[in-house]
Amino acid sequence: MNIFLNRDIARLILLQRIELSTPFLKKIRKLSGRYFFTNVASKYFISPKKIGEKYLEIMQKEYDDLAKFVNFDDKKILSIGGGICGFELLTILNHQKTHISIIERNFLSNKVVYGWDKENSEAYNDLNLVKLFFIKNGINENFFSIYDFDNEKLPEKHFDIIISLYSMDYHYDFNLYQSYFKKIFKKETKLIFDTIRPDYFKKMFNNVDIISSVQNTVHKSNRIICSEPKF
Numbered sequence: 612m613n614i615f616l617n618r619d620i621a622r623l624i625l626l627q628r629i630e631l632s633t634p635f636l637k638k639i640r641k642l643s644g645r646y647f648f649t650n651v652a653s654k655y656f657i658s659p660k661k662i663g664e665k666y667l668e669i670m671q672k673e674y675d676d677l678a679k680f681v682n683f684d685d686k687k688i689l690s691i692g693g694g695i696c697g698f699e700l701l702t703i704l705n706h707q708k709t710h711i712s713i714i715e716r717n718f719l720s721n722k723v724v725y726g727w728d729k730e731n732s733e734a735y736n737d738l739n740l741v742k743l744f745f746i747k748n749g750i751n752e753n754f755f756s757i758y759d760f761d762n763e764k765l766p767e768k769h770f771d772i773i774i775s776l777y778s779m780d781y782h783y784d785f786n787l788y789q790s791y792f793k794k795i796f797k798k799e800t801k802l803i804f805d806t807i808r809p810d811y812f813k814k815m816f817n818n819v820d821i822i823s824s825v826q827n828t829v830h831k832s833n834r835i836i837c838s839e840p841k842f
């Protein structure tokens with residue numbers, strides 16, 4: 612499979628998935644700092660084609676791994692912080708009756724820092740590019756809706772699956788979404804996200820399963836599936 616992507620989309624993908632950096636880009640980031648990396652290197656020193664190929668590979672693996680645990684057929688899915696939404700694209704392509712609502716932000720921080728962002732002041736996305744990515748890859752607007760976290764009312768309906776890969780509780784606190792979740796959870800809703808503190812959620816949900824863990828990065832994390840919130 613080939614995916615459409617242009618240089619601006621490839622740049623955002625690189626910032627969202629920093630593991631796609633080449634050794635050359637890593638060196639530039641170290642020597643010239645985050646500002647130069649975010650504003651210059653990520654724009655001009657990249658190969659969009661190579662980023663596209665690697666991104667597709669990573670997203671395919673994310674999709675294959677998750678499809679072992681959840682059935683995406685004919686589901687209402689909410690994605691929180693999906694980035695350019697490669698995972699969401701593959702999910703829609705594989706499950707024609709599925710609809711995905713996407714909550715993301717519409718700005719790019721000046722210096723992307725990849726730590727815990729207490730104030731949730733960071734973002735690296737452009738919602739017009741997310742839309743372009745879907746449309747150019749053959750998905751029409753009946754299958755997805757995009758919500759700007761900072762400027763739009765979030766969708767208030769019950770979802771079957773809520774998914775946040777390396778976003779909620781990985782970069783910013785779960786509690787930002789907790790009261791919103793009260794409005795959109797039903798008994799069967801499954802919430803999947805990456806966190807560095809899985810035990811904390813055992814007190815908050817009746818069911819919590821760790822489905823994978825990443826231990827070889829600075830940010831050691833677990834991917835968990837939760838259902839039946841107690842809050």
Ligand SMILES: C[S@@+](CC[C@H](N)C(=O)[O-])C[C@H]1O[C@@H](n2cnc3c(N)ncnc32)[C@H](O)[C@@H]1O
Pocket residue numbers: 627628691692693694695714715716731733734735736760775776777778779782783787
């Ligand atoms: C590390 S990226 C992960 C992107 C994608 N899920 C992936 O796995 O490639 C984190 C994403 O969270 C988004 N983000 C930051 N704060 C957010 C918020 N409050 N709500 C939704 N998305 C947010 C950023 O814009 C960014 O695209």
